[in-house]
Amino acid sequence: MKKTGRVNSAVRRWMMTVLFLTMIVGLVSACGNEGNNGKNGDSGNGDKGDGSKLTITATTGMIADTVANIGGVHVEVEGLMGPGIDPHLYKASQGDVKKLDEADLIFYNGLHLEGKMGEIFERLEGKKPVVAVASKIQEDNLMNDPQGQGEAIHDPHIWFDVKLWMSAAEVIRDTLVEADPDHAEDYKKQAEQYLAEMEKLDAYAKEQIATIPEKSRVLVTAHDAFGYFGNAYGMTVRGLQGMNTMSEFGSKDVAELRDFLVENKIKAVFIESSVSTDSIESVIEGASKLGHKVVVGGELFSDAMGEAGTTEGTYLGMVKHNIDTIVNALK
Numbered sequence: 001m002k003k004t005g006r007v008n009s010a011v012r013r014w015m016m017t018v019l020f021l022t023m024i025v026g027l028v029s030a031c032g033n034e035g036n037n038g039k040n041g042d043s044g045n046g047d048k049g050d051g052s053k054l055t056i057t058a059t060t061g062m063i064a065d066t067v068a069n070i071g072g073v074h075v076e077v078e079g080l081m082g083p084g085i086d087p088h089l090y091k092a093s094q095g096d097v098k099k100l101d102e103a104d105l106i107f108y109n110g111l112h113l114e115g116k117m118g119e120i121f122e123r124l125e126g127k128k129p130v131v132a133v134a135s136k137i138q139e140d141n142l143m144n145d146p147q148g149q150g151e152a153i154h155d156p157h158i159w160f161d162v163k164l165w166m167s168a169a170e171v172i173r174d175t176l177v178e179a180d181p182d183h184a185e186d187y188k189k190q191a192e193q194y195l196a197e198m199e200k201l202d203a204y205a206k207e208q209i210a211t212i213p214e215k216s217r218v219l220v221t222a223h224d225a226f227g228y229f230g231n232a233y234g235m236t237v238r239g240l241q242g243m244n245t246m247s248e249f250g251s252k253d254v255a256e257l258r259d260f261l262v263e264n265k266i267k268a269v270f271i272e273s274s275v276s277t278d279s280i281e282s283v284i285e286g287a288s289k290l291g292h293k294v295v296v297g298g299e300l301f302s303d304a305m306g307e308a309g310t311t312e313g314t315y316l317g318m319v320k321h322n323i324d325t326i327v328n329a330l331k
């Protein structure tokens with residue numbers, strides 16, 4: 001027993017020595033490998049992993065946010081038009097042109113929303129994908145702009161019918177899949193999740209607007225951005241300024257909208273974050289002179305989202321804010 005024990009301990013000591021040497025050899029070779037890895041890393045910086053994000057420039061915040069949700073970690077997206085910015089009047093700055101030039105991909109709304117950027121898009125079209133997110137919406141589902149001239153015959157404010165914006169999201173998904181097939185599965189998965197949230201928001205809008213008494217379902221705003229919203233969720237929509245903030249409004253428009261408020265006993269009108277409040281205030285004043293009190297029901301986000309980092313600074317949050325503001329004022 002003792003003998004065996006001594007042999008065993010000799011073997012154990014020998015094994016410990018071997019193990020110790022193995023560890024030293026292991027450590028030395030690990031250090032060597034680490035050095036090599038460092039060198040490989042330096043020369044391989046352009047490899048997939050760190051340098052492979054798609055750089056994307058979008059026009060409106062709604063598009064940029066939708067791209068960010070579907071693209072996730074594989075994209076670096078920037079929206080040119082921040083809070084309070086009116087896309088109808090927006091002119092690209094020098095900095096914007098640089099961002100558009102450097103981007104791998106460009107997304108814009110289309111339907112002439114970005115009225116002053118057409119030439120830039122045309123110039124870049126041959127060089128990279130320049131994609132209008134409205135491009136797959138069927139003609140039958142588009143509303144007309146009664147004041148539209150020339151090519152601009154359709155209402156561009158498609159993001160307020162959540163179902164139509166789902167089509168925009170699908171265009172974004174398909175473009176990303178084509179541009180970056182290595183991450184196709186991620187784009188499809190993220191799009192599926194985002195589309196499910198949009199589906200829920202669409203149902204929420206229908207259910208909430210239905211709580212407003214039928215004759216009060218009238219949405220009066222400064223410019224006609226809510227045609228699709230009214231159509232999808234069952235509200236009559238009246239704007240003072242037409243669909244395009246470039247169009248002029250005169251005293252006749254003010255008088256007509258004033259009379260409409262008085263005749264229909266409408267209690268609240270809404271201001272918009274990206275449109276001057278002067279026009280709608282003159283309507284409120286006019287109604288007051290006729291003995292009908294109208295209040296501002298709240299501020300709606302029409303053509304631009306809220307501040308980054310807030311709920312209203314996202315597409316889903318901005319639409320929900322509008323629904324809740326409208327329902328609270330008119331219920």
Ligand SMILES: [Zn+2]
Pocket residue numbers: 088157223224225243244245302303
């Ligand atoms: Zn607009």
